[in-house]
Amino acid sequence: xxxxxxxxxxxxxxxxxxxxxxxxxxxxxxxxxxxxxWTTGRTFYRDHELFSWQFVDRGHxxxxxxxxxxxxxxxxxxxxCIAGKGLIDVRWGHDVTGIAEDRSGVTLICATAAGSVAVxxxxxxxxxxxxxxxxxxxxxxxFDGHSFDDLFLICDIRAELPGxxxxxxxxxxxxWNPGRQxxxxxxxxxxxxxxxxxxxxxxxxxxxASGALDARIRRVVGDRPYEIVWKTVYxxxxxxxxxxxxxxxxxxxxxxxxxxxxxARGLNSGVQDAENAxxxxxxVLRGWAPEALLDSYHDERFAAADHPRPDxxxxxxxxxxxxAADRSRGARARFPGTPGRTTGCRPVQAxxxxxxxxxxxxxxxxxxRGGRAC
Ligand SMILES: Cc1cc2nc3c(=O)[nH]c(=O)nc-3n(C[C@H](O)[C@H](O)[C@H](O)COP(=O)(O)OP(=O)(O)OC[C@H]3O[C@@H](n4cnc5c(N)ncnc54)[C@H](O)[C@@H]3O)c2cc1C
Numbered sequence: 385x386x387x388x389x390x391x392x393x394x395x396x397x398x399x400x401x402x403x404x405x406x407x408x409x410x411x412x413x414x415x416x417x418x419x420x421x422w423t424t425g426r427t428f429y430r431d432h433e434l435f436s437w438q439f440v441d442r443g444h445x446x447x448x449x450x451x452x453x454x455x456x457x458x459x460x461x462x463x464x465c466i467a468g469k470g471l472i473d474v475r476w477g478h479d480v481t482g483i484a485e486d487r488s489g490v491t492l493i494c495a496t497a498a499g500s501v502a503v504x505x506x507x508x509x510x511x512x513x514x515x516x517x518x519x520x521x522x523x524x525x526x527f528d529g530h531s532f533d534d535l536f537l538i539c540d541i542r543a544e545l546p547g548x549x550x551x552x553x554x555x556x557x558x559x560w561n562p563g564r565q566x567x568x569x570x571x572x573x574x575x576x577x578x579x580x581x582x583x584x585x586x587x588x589x590x591x592x593a594s595g596a597l598d599a600r601i602r603r604v605v606g607d608r609p610y611e612i613v614w615k616t617v618y619x620x621x622x623x624x625x626x627x628x629x630x631x632x633x634x635x636x637x638x639x640x641x642x643x644x645x646x647x648a649r650g651l652n653s654g655v656q657d658a659e660n661a662x663x664x665x666x667x668v669l670r671g672w673a674p675e676a677l678l679d680s681y682h683d684e685r686f687a688a689a690d691h692p693r694p695d696x697x698x699x700x701x702x703x704x705x706x707x708a709a710d711r712s713r714g715a716r717a718r719f720p721g722t723p724g725r726t727t728g729c730r731p732v733q734a735x736x737x738x739x740x741x742x743x744x745x746x747x748x749x750x751x752x753r754g755g756r757a758c
Pocket of ligand 1: 394397479515516517538616618645649
């Protein structure tokens with residue numbers, strides 16, 4: 385059943401400026417304000433530091449280039465925003481089991497605790513997530529790609545780690561996670577997100593029961609006190625649907641594409657889908673553009689999902705080999721959790737935006753000119 389998501393857990397932590405800009409447009413600037421921006425990236429091979437780099441924002445936006453903040457907190461801020469505006473009718477507990485389209489709209493059949501309910505709309509945005517196979521089947525789309533055997537053990541821990549709040553640390557084959565990688569990201573509220581690449585079959589419960597989880601965390605935090613805020617095991621996939629528009633339905637987010645965590649594209653690309661869909665639907669519904677505008681949703685967002693093409697050899701969780709430092713430097717934008725503009729859609733989108741100028745683009749430019757100081 386479509387339930388309200390849990391409000392714990394970092395999940396997608398890195399949010400890039402374009403996305404912060406979208407949040408600001410809908411009144412959720414708080415996400416950028418609360419998020420943490422790290423400025424140093426440090427990369428290690430075994431116990432040697434290969435290189436570190438300072439992240440300098442040369443942009444002129446009032447928004448930071450990216451922030452780290454938990455997806456759970458992002459959801460809370462957005463829920464509050466939705467409740468405050470009264471523009472959105474939120475219906476939790478509605479499980480879509482049928483979709484029927486006709487000349488004037490779409491009818492969704494939903495299973496609810498009170499029985500089956502029909503919901504009518506002019507268009508739908510299908511954002512049922514990775515597990516939305518029912519919805520993908522109803523729309524008749526394929527979801528081809530790859531799933532990876534290795535897993536990521538993720539722990540959000542709260543601890544005082546002096547000097548770590550401004551650094552992202554990436555360890556290749558540390559002696560304390562042999563043959564695999566570990567990634568540590570600072571988050572707000574003295575919380576650190578640690579990702580360990582672990583083999584298929586990894587058993588988190590057994591690890592915790594045996595004390596191995598504590599030992600694992602102690603290899604990072606030493607003997608300082610720490611608290612586990614959230615933990616999970618995550619398998620990643622690279623897949624996407626073959627069509628992002630099916631009649632009156634636009635597919636968005638994980639329902640349409642699953643990305644390897646390299647480049648922090650999961651949440652970021654989902655929000656960009658939603659923004660692209662939202663303004664186009666508004667234009668069509670208000671009669672400012674023909675319905676054919678919606679075809680550009682597929683063109684642009686499919687290109688973004690498909691680029692870089694999800695090649696398993698590229699997306700495979702990398703472990704460095706001696707001499708890999710230079711390659712690693714070049715591939716920095718592909719590292720998990722490293723914010724980067726990896727979508728290929730902007731030029732097309734900019735072109736469409738010129739043909740159908742959007743009021744909110746103008747507002748954003750004005751806000752930037754007279755906006756907050758960097
Ligand atoms: C452990 C973990 C760690 C992650 N780490 C990162 C990261 O570091 N960086 C990153 O970018 N991304 C990360 N991700 C991915 C990121 O969380 C997703 O990209 C993001 O949540 C996708 O949002 P979404 O709204 O498309 O889908 P979801 O967040 O999955 O939401 C889909 C919703 O649709 C509902 N639904 C499903 N089927 C139906 C139906 N038939 N009818 C009605 N509702 C339905 C579901 O209940 C759910 O509420 C991580 C994910 C996980 C699980």
